[in-house]
Structure formats: C-alpha cells, structure tokens
Amino acid sequence: MALPPIDLAVFHDNGFVRKQCRVTDLWFWTTDAERTTCGDTSEDEYTFIGAPLIDGFEQRGKALKDTMRQAFLGYFEAHGHTKIDPYPVLARWRDDLHLTIASIADFQPHVTSGEVLPPANPLAVSQPCIRLTDVDAVGRSGRHLTTFEMMAHHVFNRPDEGIEIYWMESCVEHCHRMLTETFGIPSSEITYVENPWCGGGNAGAAVEVIVGGLELATLVFMDMEEHPDGDVELKGDRYRTMPLQIIDTGYGLERFCWAAAGTPTIYEAIYPESVAWLKKLSGFQEKATRWPDLDLDRLLGEMSRLNGIMNIEAGVDGDKLVSIFLERLKERGVEVTSEQFRGITEPLANIYAIPDHLHALCNMLGDGLVPSNAKAGYLARMLARRVLRMRDDLSLSVSLSDLAEHHLDVNMGGHLNKQHRAGLLEILALEEERYAEMLRKGVHVIQTQLKGLASDAEAIPDEDLFTLNDSHGLAPDMAVALARTSGWANVSLRTGFSAEMAERHALLAKAAAKNIAATSTKVDLDVVQPTRLTYYDNVYERTLQAEVLACVEAGDEGPHGASWVVVLDQTLFYPEGGGQEGDQGQIINESTTVSVLDTMKQGSLVLHFTDAPVEVGVEVTCVLDWRRRKQLMDHHTAVHIVGGAARKLLGPHIFQAGSHLSVESGRLDITHFHRLTRQDLDAMEDLANEVLATVASTEKSELNRKDADLVHGFDLYQGGAPKGDSIRILKIADHDTQACGGTHHDEPGQIGSIRVIRSTAVQDGVERLHIVAGEAALGYARTQDELVRASAEVFGVHQDDLPKAASRFFSEWKEQRKTIEHLESEIVRLRTSGGGDASSLVDGVRMVVMAIEGDLKSMTTMLKELTLDADQPTVAVLGSADGGGKLMIGITEGTVASERHNAVELLRAISHHIKGGGGGRPTFAQGGGSDASGLQEALNAARALLGL
Template identity: 25%
Template structure:
C-alpha cells in the first residue's frame, strides 16, 4: 500500500463514521500569539475545545501539516540522525467536539489499524494513564476496561503524566491520553527483549503511531486544571510512522514518503544512499528539511532574520550546510527538490504546485546568500587562524558564537572546520555566549499573563464593525498582561465595532464609555477567534454596560487605504501579469504597503500605468459590492482571489469593486465606493526578498500632502539653480561641473600623494637589513592610504611600512611588508596590526604582507610609529 492510499483510507474510514473531512490549515499561524507554526493536529481547533467558537461539525477528520522546531516540541537536532523525527510532518486526526468519547475513539482506532491496515495485533501495545496523585488525577479506568475487550491485558501498559497526559503547552486544553505503539523489530530481536520494555523508551523500532487524547481539562496560567465545558476527542496519528509500519520498513526515510527525494539527492550528489552514514545523514536532513521550507513559504512565511522567518532560514541553512559539507553541493541545489515534492503531494496539498516557481526562486536566492555567507565565514576563520594557534590551538567560545550568530555557522560546522585545521573549539565558552543571548531574548520578551476572569460564560463576540462605529456592549471576560515595560488589559466584549488586526489591516482604537468613566482602547488584536480590546487600565466597574466607540476618523483613513490595496492588486496583475500574488500587506491610517510576487524591478513606466489605472477606478466611483457568508466554492466560482496561507472557513466574505476589476476574499473594512478614496499616489517600490517586491502608497489627504511636499521641494530646487524651465538640464549642468571639480581635486591629491611617497622613502631607517618606515600621515580617504602603502612597496626594498592616519575623524593603521621579509624574517602584517590597534582601541587583520586596522581613539595615533619600531626590533631579536 503506497502512502497516498494509506492517507486516503484513513480519510475514507472516518468519512464512513460521519466525520466531515476538512483540508489542512496553513502551517503558518497568523492569529495565535502562543504559536508561530501549527505544531499538532489539534492546534487549528483550539477554539472549539475551549468553547470560544462553535465547531462547523461535531465530527471532523483531516491530515494536518505540522512543524516542530521550536519551543516545547523541538525535534530539530534529532532530524536526520534517527529514523522517525521530522521538522514538517503530517498528523492524521479524527476529532469529536462534544460528541463521541472514549468508547468510539478507541474502538475505531483499533478497527482501522487491525482490520483496514491489517497491522498484526501481536505487534501492538496500548497505554493508559496511571493517574497522578500530585494533581488528584485518577487512573483512566474506563480506557483500561475498553482496551481489555480488544487486546490482552499483558499488552496494556500504564503511563505516567509525562507519557499519558497530553498538554499542548503551559496553558490550554489537555487531558489523559491512550497511545498505541507498534513493535517493528525482527522475531529474533523480539525474542531477546520484550517489546513492552521498550515502549516510550526512544527505541527506533518500537514507536508510537496513534494517540487518543481525551480533552477534559483546561490548564490555567496558575497551573491549576478546570473542566472544559464539554468532553472532546483529539487524536493524532503520525503519517510518516504509519507508512513505515504498514510498508514494513525500519525507517520513515525508507518509505515512499521520502524515497523520491532521497534518490533524487543521491543521484545528483553521485553517491549511493545506505553506503555511508555521513552522507546518509546529510541526505535525510535535506529530504526532511525541504518539506518544512517549501510548505512554509507556500503558506506565506518568507525566510527572514526574526521570529517565524528566522526559524525557516535556520532550517534552510542547516540543509544547505549538510549538502555543502558532506555532499559537495557548492552551488544552490535545494530549490530543485521543491519540484519533486510538489509533484509528489499535488493531490493532497496543491498549494505548493500552484506556487512552485515562486517557492523555488525564494529558496534559490536564500541558498546563494548563505553560500556567500559560508565563504565569508570561512575567510573569517582563516584570518583568525594565527590567533587560535596562539590560544592553545583553540577557537574561543566568543568567536564560535560570532560565527553562529553572524554567519549562521552551527557549532558542529565550526568544529568540523576546526578539526581540518588541527584546531579545537571551546564548546563550553560557546554555551555561555548562547545562554547569555537566550537570557537577553527572554528578558526582552518575558510576559506574565493572568487567567481569564470570566463574567459571562459561553458568550461569543458579535462583530458589527462593518455597519456600525458605536454600540452598547458588556465585558464578557478580561485578563491582565504584564511585560517588562508595560502593563495592559485584554478585554473581550459581547458585541463590538472594533476591528481586530488581521489580514494586514491594523486594529481599531477608540473608547469604552460608561456613565462614570472613559477607558481608551489602545489597539485591537485577535487571538484565535477572540477579539481583544487592549487598554492600559481596567474599567472600575467591569460588570457595567459600556458604549464601545471606535476612532471613526482613523477608521475612515484605514478604509480608504484598504480599498486602494484591492485596486492596486488588480492593477498590478493587469500591468505585470497574472503571476502577481499578494505576499503580505499593511493597511494603516497613514499608508498602505503591498508585497507581491514578481521577479524584477517594476519599471517607472509600469508604476505610472498602475497608478493611472487605480486613479481611474477611483474617479469612476465604483460602488462596493459586499457579500457575507458566501459558500467558499461559490466565491471561487465568482473569481474571488484567495490568498495563499490564509485559513478560510466554509463561508467567506467577498469584496468586489465591479467584478471586472477586483474580486477578493477579505475580512477588512472598506469604503462604500471607490470615489471615497479620493486620490492614490505610489511613494516607493523596492525589493523585500527573492521574488517579492513592495509598493508603498498613500491616499486621500495624505496623498495630497505628499504631492504638495514634493512640489515644495521642486520649487526649492528651482530657486537654487535659478531657473523655472528646463530644470533637469540645469541640474545636469551642475552635476557635470561638480564631477569636473572632483576630478581636479583627485588629481591634486594624487600629486600630493606622490610627493608624500618620495618624502617617506627618504625617511626609511636601516634596521638589521630592513628599511623601516613608521609615520603618521595625512590622507583624505582609506583608498589613498592603501595606494600609498602599495606604491611604497614598489620603490623601497626590504620594506617594513607602518602608516597611521586620521580619516574622517576615525583612526586607521596600515602595515605593509615586502614578500621576502614575510618568508625569511617570519614577520606578519596581520599580527603586527592587531598589536598596534590596541593604541587606538580597535582591531583589524588581513594578509601576512598587508593588513589594516581601525579604532575608536584617534588620540592614540601618535604612539603607533614608536610602538611599530619596538615591535620590529623585538621580532628580529627573537
């Protein structure tokens, strides 16, 4: 049975049990501050478990893309080395929201595994929760009694809270669980050690394949457990492990989930998978990591230097590094794997196939950048090699951490390079530096969040902000959040006109007004499906009624910018092509920012055409066509554009401005007709990432102010050049005159440099067969300092040259040696300049014959020539 058939049999089985089969949610989390990525099958359904939102069906089944590389569930360092840990993985799940419970869940899991998949019963073990006295949690007797009807008692194991009580994180839904494990060892191996002794002991052939979690509790911030409003079933079956079991393999990587990728990599590298453990690990790392990289990019997360983007960049660089080190991939290669993966999973996750060229372009550019960084890091190591040899042949922890933090070198890569150079790494020192950085990061982001104070249980928020700016409201719940420099409250209302930040649109501000007080709402955010009104203080009487009123003037500017963003998107597709897709946006009261897929700079003429189209639509005063609660398939048939990486339900909101021009799925606020926008002006166009461009624009009064500012500057330039006509010609003439003067000045400076060279040559001191020149000089820039050093090398034999100069207020030092002195006298310019740089509180380096340094203290320059003479004499007397 191949992997596609295994997946489909799971979905078909639960469809036959009246489950609604739903597509995977995007792997990138947009509206949950506690998660960057979906890390479990239940994460997209958290609000249903908590009762914040009703589930679309009481029974659901799916296969969910998951990613575990950070936080509590961090498997990254195991990936590639063992047979069953992965970054991205599929979690098959069946879900009950207040419907069936343990009896059905356990029976169906056993039926599917043993009767549909035909897994041998004598290879299966099950576990149940043994209870926990510290929290007064009893043993799961019900699960034990149910299992006894299906499997012999000697195959039922009792597990501790660590193994058999599932918790999503420090807070949230949780409950006892019952796992199913399979023993995949040979008969001979089983005869030596019973399988029950290896369950939950990280044995690669005795693995968990199914977890039935019985969601009964909610873990609060104070650590206590409270009962959930209803009992739920959350199950998860690791798809990759299931395939290993059904296909009779000893590794997930030996299944047809990974083999197409593995064989492609091996063929391209010219190696045989299974022949060498080092290359095998590298191949497995690349085959695994491309799945996480490709699908997160397809779901809207670009590699970057912070948060979720940094996680993806780290995974990508780890894969590139393994290919570079062990498979000799010195040019971008990883991006090619995306095509293999897209073909393999097109039937279940079509989003990658639909965006393949974009995803490949992003990955390839990231590979190019990191390969250049690798090269720079290697040069950095080469430049410091002498220093390490003086340090007991050890790369100090601070430098190892600099290589990690600046150049993306993991510690094991630095250690590998060190071994090749006969060096070692101070790993303990690296650990100290790493912990200090983590501590700084934790301190900067640390927050303390109280549990919700619930005033009206089982009440969900009604959003009326599309139609109203003000409404009567009551507080449903609130909590306090303390951070390093702020103390705020999150307030949930039963009814609100406040739009919560999402889809690129910023959150509303405004006021909660009662008869006795007015509390300012500083921002509005969304946490899963809760609308959080953020304030700096709590109303004195939280149970009182309030008027919830948004800042209508600010909202009006936001509306204009959001509607203009839709018109911009449509105009870009018309001018540049249908490949243009939104890749991110920001809609505020001040401006709109629109990121889109495009592989070249947008030319000025194209920008003018886009701007013209948008303003033409504005002048047409096209009325807004808004449709709410439209079935998703019907919306797509209308031509509505869905954004990759967004999570859409069965019913959506469609926004159109004349269906010939713009039809999009959107939850934001908009003008009633395009004429309300007034005027649209593009401010800038730039690159954001590989294959992603950014346009910033302004509308209405802000656009008028921008244009007026540009005209004012233009008039100021006219006054300076003294002309009202042919302004560009006048400016060009000034530029030509400036370049001519620059050329004359350069010639004059070069002439002075020649005179300085002759003067310095005459000052050469004979010291033990050397010609030593050590002087403080005046030059205009660093290039002239370098030219002077190399010119001196041509006219003075056996030269030891030390030049000190203050350039633009900053001290600089250059050391130049004749080649024969490096070879015969064991002199080294790089070592000398580092020592001299101490006088100016700086540092530097370079090559054995030429090196430079910069510093912070120009007052120390006068001491450099004397110290240079002392260094040379000491070197010769050794």
C-alpha cells in the same frame, strides 16, 4: 487526585489485561499476560523491520502514503465521520504559531475555546504538519521527520448543550477495529498505554497506541483546563473539568507506512526513489565497498532495530553516541570500526534527511511562504541551508532547485498549494546564491576573525566560534573546516561544542523572553451592553444620536492628553484596530461640547477618549471629524487595492505582513523575495489607479468563520487572524478579498487617486510600501513640487534641468576641490623653493616656519609637499588661524632632520600660545587651540627653538 484507570469494554472484549510497565511504571493493556514492558521503552525493539506488521500494502513512497491515507479516511467516513480538507502548513489563522504542528492546531483557538463551531462533528482529516524541534535527529535516528501527516478523527462534545458524539469507549473501539480489521494488525502486537496528557493549559486522559515497538497513534481525551481549585493534579498543576470535551487523536501516516513496508528506516518507506537517487548521485555503494568484509545489510538491519531503543534527540554528543552504538552492535555480533561506522552512517544520514527537508521546504514555499531572516521565513531558509550543506557534504553536483524539482515530481505529484513551480524554483535558486555568497565571504571572515590565533593552534576559541556562527552564519563544523584550509591546519572542534552553543542560545532566548512585559491597560467600567457599531451600516454617516452609558476618568493612560473616557449605547466613531487609527470628533449635548481625541476598543465596548466629561444618561449628538475619517478610509481601501495589485503583478506568495493607516499615509508590508524597483512600484500604482477607474463598487459581507474559510480560504486573513465567529469581508471585484473590520469606501472611485511613494525593507523577505491616497496624495504632490522648486531656485535653473544642474555642480565641485589642493601645494612649493623668506638652512636642514590660510586638510597637503623629498631634509612648522588656531609640524623621515628634531616635543612646547594641545608621531604632529591670536607667538617660539 490523579486520573482513574482507563477501563474499557473494548479491552476486555478483545482479551486485553491491564499491567504496569516495569521500566516506565505506566499502566498498559495487552493480550499477552506475560508481557512486562509497555512496548515503548529502551528494552523494546522494533519487531516489524523486515517483517511488516501491516499486510496488503505493497506500494512504496507517495503511492503508499496515498493508499494508506485513503484506507484511514475511508474507515472513518464509513463510520459516520465527515472528511475535511487539510489546512495549510503555514498556520496563518493563528498568531501564536508559524507552522501547523498537529491536526488539532486547525481548530485552535476558536473551535477549542467553544467560540466557533467545528466544520464537522465528528470529523476525520489527514493534516500535513511540520515540526522543527528534532531537526538535528532527522536522518540519524531512522524515524525522525520534520514533516509528516497527522491522520486524525476529532470529536467536539458539549454535554451542557446536549452535544455528545462519543467518548473514550467508542474512540478506542474505532481505533482498535481500524488497526485490526482495516490494517490486519494482530491484537497481540498492540499495547495501549495509559499516559495522561497536558499542555497549553489543558489536560486529559490519553492512550498511546504501540505496535511492534513503534508508537503509531495517541488518543487524547481533553476535558480539563488548568485551574487553582481543580480537583485533578497532573505534573504539579491542578485541573478542573471544562464544558467543551474534545477528542484529539493523532495517527502518524508515515509510521503506518513504515510498519507496512518493514524497511530499515522510515525514509526508505516514504522516500524510496529519493534515497536511491541520492545514493547513486553520491556514489554511496562504491564508498561502502571500500570495506569488502563489511556486511552492510546486516549492519543497517541491526542499526535500525537499535534505533528503536536509542533515544537520539537534538544535542546528543556525536562521539559518545558512536561509541555506544559500536558497543551495542558488538553485543549483537556485528564488528565495525569507528571509521567504518562513520563512513557509512554520516553520508546515509544526509541521504535520508535531504528528502525529508525538501518535503517540508516544498510544502512551506508551496503555501506561499517567502524565505527570510526572521519569523516563519527563517525556518524555510534554515531548511534550505541544511539541505545545501548536506548536498555539499555528499559532493552532489546538483543544484537546490534540481533537488526540489526531483522531489516535487517524485514525492508530491508536482502539486503545490499556492506557489507556482517556477516561483518555487526561482526562490530556491536565490537561496542557493545567498548560501554560496555566505560561504565565499566565510573564508575572509575566518581569516580576519582568527588573525590573532597561532597557526599551530589546535582549537578555535569558543567566543570566535560563537561569533562566526551567530553573526556570519558559519556553523562550528563549517568554521573549523574553513580554518583548516586557510592556514590553521591543526584546529578541530571540541567534542560537545554544538550542544553547548545550543544551550547558550536557549539561555539568551529565555532571558529575552523575561523582558517582554504585557503593557495593555484597562479602563474599569461596569457597562455590559455591547456598543452598537453604526459605521458598518453606513460608513458615510457623519452625525448620530446616542445615549451616554458611562463616563469615567482616563487616568494617566489617556492618549493625546485625553482625561475622560465615555461609553455610548451606539457609536459612529471607528475604534483603532486592524491598523486603522481611531476616529476623532465631538460629542455634543445641550449645554456642552467635548472633543473626542481618540477611540479604542475594549472587549465589546468602544471607548471615546475626551477632553472633558459628559453627563451619564443624557442624549448626545456625535459629530465625526469627517475629513480625518475620509482620509483614513482613502488609505485603508487603497492599501487593499495596492495589495491586490502586488499579488497580481508579483505572484501568489504576496501576503500582507502588516499595515498601518494614518491621516498622512498608508503603509503596507508585503512578503516578497526581491527588493522592489521603481518600475515595480509604478506598475502597482498604475494597476491600482486602474481599479479606481474600473471597479464601480466594493462588496461588503459578513460570514461565519466556517463558511468564510470554505468560500475564500486562508488568504482572507491577510490582516491577521480575526477574533470571533463572525467575519466581515471586503471584496473589490476579483481584485482582492480580505477579512477586514475597518471602514471602507462603497465606491473605490471616491478615493480619487493612489500613489505608491516608495518601498523600504522591514526585514529580508518583507517589503514595506508607502502609499498616499485621496487628499494626502494631492498634499504629497504639492510638497514634492515645492522641494523641486526650492532646489531649482538655489541653482537658478528651470525645474526640468535640476538633475542635470545638480550633477554638473557636483562634478565641478569635485574637480575644483582637486584643483585647490594642487594649487595650495604649488603655492607652498613656490614660497619655499625659491629661497623665499619663509625658508632657511641650518646645518643642511631646511627650516620652514610660516603662517598660512587654510584648514587642516590643505595644511597636510602642503606639509606633504614640503617633507616628502628625502634629498631635502626639512623641518616644517605651519600655522593657521582656522577654527581657533591650528599648528602642524612635519619632519622628513629617515634624514638628519628627523634625527635632530622631534615634532611632538616641538608642538607641545609651542601649542600653549594658542591655548591648545595636540600630538602625533615624532615626524608628524598636529594640534589646535582655542585662541588664534597667539599664533604668531607660537611660530616665533618655534623659530627660537629651531635656532632661527
């Protein structure tokens, strides 16, 4: 069964009739009985360009957005909705998304699953969103944006619990009244298109709201979930009704602004100052006047109308697009050449895209993001680099920081959520440096990569272009541009190559995704009663009476060789989670004692992995391995304290990217845009220990999610997004506040001391701090002492003199190595030059055959000494007993000696005496063997062959 028609009173009351679109086949509602298209097809042009459909909004840019947003939220506040503050653009409360891509993302997954109550119901919000899927189309299509605000009203109905706020009828009525009353849009300009929505396992009826050819909003009625027995079928999947029924709407703030401004593109409506500024900086008008006959305004006007019906998506072939455009423009009486078209649209696309990208970038960094080469940070870097490339294409003489500063002041009122202005500008300056460095290296990379390519080649091989892009960050068009100035003047980029490369990347990504297999194991248990967790009541408790609810074999999966799994009614063992390792200890009853080797969580149960079974139903005593637990707590609380110290010292962008707590050490990953120095670590260490000394006690509390977000904001979720409605919060004075389910000290002072040992790089933009605390700190200090002592003993110096002694020994070693080399060659010179027994003359060629002491290195030095002088043609055969026997033969190049003798042949003829082989060039050969006792025979054989 498909979905039934959406037949609402609001449509009939306002004179709408239901029709089927002849282009898309979708059903739609319109007041115009003659209308045959739904409004959003390749035949529907934008009708609002130059003729705004929303009246009374004379502002532009930020002021227009602010007024528009206020008008929207004002309507819904006046009609019983609660306005809520927008969430950050970094979706830190979610582990499946980097960026907030829609207003509904704020409430996923916990509110939409029914686990957590919404902050208000019904509610209205204007949520800044970032979507990078269409990043290539931004600036070129006239309407695409990477960053936009999704205005929305949301309703969360639960009919089974009697919660029914409103559904389709009221929703569409609100929408229609707002459009016509608040914004004064004539009904005749509006079409409502029925187009069911599905995604992410959910589905529902949906209505698209089209005004003047532009989709202004989508109203989704999400009341179904995917299920094999469902009675509704959509796009091949079956769905059934679910208990929670959600209204998810999305109104594009920027599109409302555009419809009110009627500008040729959306960018002129929302970033007018930036567009004007960039046009001026780039000399756009002067360039355009190169063609005095060209009616620029007419061209741009026609183009923007065309943009409405041409679907410019990522990967569209550029040349093909241009030719289609030219043809369509011609039909409309606008004659332009391909050169003129490119000359106008290419710089314009950059001018439009730059403010959009900057807006996304400033929002992301403003939320505390640090650029990186992985994850969300990479998205910021990609945007920064796109802006830099566009800036270079436009030949703008401003820095990335200048651009951002302008944008920040003009389009954002100077407001950033978390990051300071100075921090943002510093990060961008660093990004620009990195970009410049990449380009500088690019020239060299091109030259080595293309070494084998003929200088008159017309194309760079695909493989080389892939490598240049993937490994060296040189996009194909940049690679070609660099190659043209580096000696390959005729190369050009094959049409459609970029699309091909994108396809190839998609294939690789798909293949990689296949390899990820879920490996979570599950123990089968029929216990339903959740384990009561007593370690939250008192973290210092060491023994506990409990009842055994279940005991089963662990199978192969048991950690640390554990063979049984025990479940109790309550436990003081902390199960592995939040980076903290599971507790160990013992479970004791009257007759037996079993060891708990590890503890894990499965759903609401705590699994104790033991080395032996215990009887079910009996009362047992749990005994905690306190020393281990204390150490884990030391490290865990210390990690929070060091994290707080890092934030205080380095800035608001410091966010925990991960942590792991073991008995040996604690590990904390933090986001930062620089490598940390020892001075940084020392400062953190000092501050952390100061906290131990000055903060008397930690505050532990439990809040529901709604209140926690409200009171503490999203910095709470440093350790990742917690599950469930109830959140445990650890607050260490005003130093650090985090949601954390781990075990923590009540008094920081009990840790004793904290040491930040070192930092390593996890990825660009993420530093890993290695921390020891409490007893582990003491143990670490002892180990270090021992290392110093042992090293000092080797040198026979006092520990304080160790660095000095080491550097003296090292430099002396280097000097002596040099001296030895000189002396060795001197010895050879003395033994051979004075007519000694090792040397003899045969027909003007000096013959040197001798056994020496030394390794390959010193032999080559001697051989060099013997054979480099062209005035003294020499054949030298050296032998050494070193490592199973070595033979080396050198012949002075370009002399009678090298004409008469061949080093390789000579070597092959004698090397069998030491059971070895070898090779080399005709004037230099070396080899070795496994039997040094044949060395003299080998040298004798050489003498015989040389006629001595």
